[in-house]
Amino acid sequence: MPDTDVPESVVPFRILPALTDLNREFWTAGARGELRFLRCNACGYYNHPPTAICPMCHSKDLAPHTVSGQATLHTFTVNHQPWMPGPELPYVIAIVELPEQAGLRLTTNIVNCPIDDIEIGMPMQVAFEHHTDGEDEIYIPLFEPARSGS
Amino acid sequence: MSKYIEKQTVISGVGQSDVGRRLFRDPLELTLDACLAAIADAGLTTKDIDGVATYPGPMSVPPGFSGAGVVDVQDALRLELGWWSGGIESPGQLGSVINACLAVAAGLANHVLCFRSVYEGSAQGSKGRSAVMPGGGGGGSFRASGFMEWTLPFAAPSAAPWIALMAQRHFHEFGTTREQLGQIPLTARKNAALNPKAIYTDPMTMDDYLNVRMISSPLSLYDCDVPCDGATAMIVSHVDTIADLRRPPIHVEAVGTALRGRPSWDQFDDLTTMANRDAGAQLWQRTDLTPSDVDLAEMYDGFSFIALTWLEAMGFCPHGEGGSFVEGGQNIARDGGVLPLNTHGGQLSAGRLHGYGFLHEACTQLWGEGGARQVPGDPEVGVACAGGGPLAGALLLTTHR
Numbered sequence: 001m002p003d004t005d006v007p008e009s010v011v012p013f014r015i016l017p018a019l020t021d022l023n024r025e026f027w028t029a030g031a032r033g034e035l036r037f038l039r040c041n042a043c044g045y046y047n048h049p050p051t052a053i054c055p056m057c058h059s060k061d062l063a064p065h066t067v068s069g070q071a072t073l074h075t076f077t078v079n080h081q082p083w084m085p086g087p088e089l090p091y092v093i094a095i096v097e098l099p100e101q102a103g104l105r106l107t108t109n110i111v112n113c114p115i116d117d118i119e120i121g122m123p124m125q126v127a128f129e130h131h132t133d134g135e136d137e138i139y140i141p142l143f144e145p146a147r148s149g150s
Numbered sequence: 151m152s153k154y155i156e157k158q159t160v161i162s163g164v165g166q167s168d169v170g171r172r173l174f175r176d177p178l179e180l181t182l183d184a185c186l187a188a189i190a191d192a193g194l195t196t197k198d199i200d201g202v203a204t205y206p207g208p209m210s211v212p213p214g215f216s217g218a219g220v221v222d223v224q225d226a227l228r229l230e231l232g233w234w235s236g237g238i239e240s241p242g243q244l245g246s247v248i249n250a251c252l253a254v255a256a257g258l259a260n261h262v263l264c265f266r267s268v269y270e271g272s273a274q275g276s277k278g279r280s281a282v283m284p285g286g287g288g289g290g291s292f293r294a295s296g297f298m299e300w301t302l303p304f305a306a307p308s309a310a311p312w313i314a315l316m317a318q319r320h321f322h323e324f325g326t327t328r329e330q331l332g333q334i335p336l337t338a339r340k341n342a343a344l345n346p347k348a349i350y351t352d353p354m355t356m357d358d359y360l361n362v363r364m365i366s367s368p369l370s371l372y373d374c375d376v377p378c379d380g381a382t383a384m385i386v387s388h389v390d391t392i393a394d395l396r397r398p399p400i401h402v403e404a405v406g407t408a409l410r411g412r413p414s415w416d417q418f419d420d421l422t423t424m425a426n427r428d429a430g431a432q433l434w435q436r437t438d439l440t441p442s443d444v445d446l447a448e449m450y451d452g453f454s455f456i457a458l459t460w461l462e463a464m465g466f467c468p469h470g471e472g473g474s475f476v477e478g479g480q481n482i483a484r485d486g487g488v489l490p491l492n493t494h495g496g497q498l499s500a501g502r503l504h505g506y507g508f509l510h511e512a513c514t515q516l517w518g519e520g521g522a523r524q525v526p527g528d529p530e531v532g533v534a535c536a537g538g539g540p541l542a543g544a545l546l547l548t549t550h551r
Binding site: 014015016017018023048049074075076077078079080081083084086087090091093094095103105106107108109120140 | 283292293294295297299300301302303304305306307308310311314315316318319322363364365366367368369415416417419421
C-alpha cells in the first residue's frame with residue numbers, strides 16, 4: 001500500500017485544485033491510499049486529464065479505476081525560483097509515467113529523496129499529501145522512491 | 151508547389167515601438183507607434199489597411215500580456231476593415247500573421263495590419279515574476295482549474311519548469327549539455343550588442359552562463375527571456391499590390407501550422423520535442439526549397455531550449471542533435487555561421503516581444519536593413535518561428551519568387 005503518512009511540512013503551501021464531478025476521484029481517493037484515473041469501460045483507455053467521452057472509442061461509459069501507484073521517473077527539474085510564497089527552496093518537480101498505459105504521465109513533486117539521488121528511470125511510488133479546505137479533503141499525489149519489494 | 155495560397159502574400163512593411171525593460175507608457179500608444187511605423191514602411195496609409203490581425207487579443211490576465219486588441223486599433227486609426235481576427239488559440243503567436251496571409255489570399259483583404267503588443271515589464275513592477283503568477287498573492291480561496299489544474303498544485307506555475315522538464319529529458323536521451331545549450335544565450339547576447347533596441351547588451355561569457363543562478367535545472371537565469379514593454383507590427387499584402395509598395399516586399403514562401411500530438415506539457419508523446427516538430431515538417435512539404443537554402447533563422451527563445459527544439463524541428467539538424475549543432479557557437483554565428491540565429495538578440499537579450507520580434511528581424515535582415523548586425527552576404531531566404539510546447543507557427547520567407 002502507498003504511504004499516506006507524508007509530513008505536510010515538505011511543501012507547506014499549495015494551490016489546491018477546483019473539484020469537479022470528473023476529477024473528484026483523482027484528487028480525493030488518496031484518503032483510501034488509492035490513485036484513481038477515469039478509465040473507459042469499453043476499451044480500457046485511461047483518460048487523463050478526465051473528459052466525459054473516451055477520446056479513443058468515444059464511449060461515454062467511463063469510471064474511476066484504481067492503479068498500482070507505481071511509476072517510473074520520466075524527467076525532473078530542481079526548481080530554485082520562488083514562483084509563489086510557501087514552498088521551501090529548492091524543490092523537485094517531476095513527470096512520472098505510469099506502467100498501466102504508455103504515455104500516461106503525471107506532473108508531480110518528488111519527496112522523501114535527497115536531490116542528489118534522483119535519476120531519470122528510477123522506480124517511484126505515490127505518496128499522498130492531505131489538505132483540508134472548507135468541506136474538501138484533498139490528497140495531492142506526490143511521488144517517492146519505490147521501496148524494494150513493495 | 152505554386153498551388154499553396156500563402157505564396158500569393160508578401161510582408162510589405164514592418165514597424166516597432168520603443169522597446170524597454172519598463173517604459174511605463176500607455177500600451178495602446180506603443181501599439182499604435184508600431185502600427186503606424188509598419189504602414190509607413192510599406193509605403194501605405196491607414197486608408198489602404200483593410201484587415202487587422204493580432205495575438206492574443208485583449209486580455210487583462212496575466213498583467214501586461216496584451217497591450218491592445220483589434221478593435222482598439224481599428225477605432226484608434228479609424229480603419230475600414232474587410233476582415234479581422236484576434237485570439238490566443240492559434241499556431242503560436244505568428245499564427246495571427248498566418249491567418250492574415252490566408253485572409254489576403256482568400257480576397258477578404260489586400261493589406262492586413264498585424265501586431266503584437268506587450269507591457270509585461272511595467273506590469274510586473276518591482277515585484278518580479280511572482281507578481282503575475284496565478285495565485286501569486288498566495289493562499290486564500292484560489293483554486294487551480296483548466297490545464298493549470300495539473301501543474302499549479304505541484305508549485306509549477308510557470309513555463310520555466312515545464313520547459314526544464316523537457317530539456318532534462320533531452321539531456322538524458324541525447325547527452326545534450328549546458329555548455330551546448332549555453333551557446334544560444336551567448337550568441338543572442340553577442341548579437342544584441344549590435345541592436346540599439348536590445349535590453350541586455352553587456353558581454354556574456356560561458357563562465358557567466360554556467361555560474362548564474364539556477365531557475366529550474368537545467369535552465370538558469372540566462373536561459374529565460376526578459377519581460378519587456380514594446381509593440382511590433384507588420385503588414386501582410388497581396389502579391390498583386392507590389393506596384394503600390396515602397397520597396398520590393400518579402401515573399402511568404404511557405405507556412406507551417408500543424409498540431410498533431412496532445413496539446414499538453416506532460417502528455418505530449420515525445421517530451422524531447424514539441425508541436426514545432428509537426429509544423430516544421432508541414433512547412434517543408436509546401437515548398438521546393440530545403441533547409442540548406444536558408445540563410446538565417448529567427449527562432450522563438452522564450453527559453454533557450456525552445457530554440458534548440460526549433461532547430462531540430464525545422465530540419466537544420468536531426469532530432470536529438472541540436473546540442474552538437476550549436477556546440478561552440480560557430481554554426482549559429484551571425485557572421486560566418488551556416489545558419490545565423492536570432493540576429494537581433496532574441497527574446498533572451500532583446501526582450502520578450504513575444505514571437506513577432508522574430509518575424510520583424512527576419513524581414514529586416516532580408517531587406518538588408520540590419521545595420522551593424524546585418525548578416526553578411528545578402529541573405530535571400532530566412533525562417534521566422536514562434537511558439538513553444540503545443541504552440542508552433544513558422545514562416546519561410548524569400549526576397550524574390
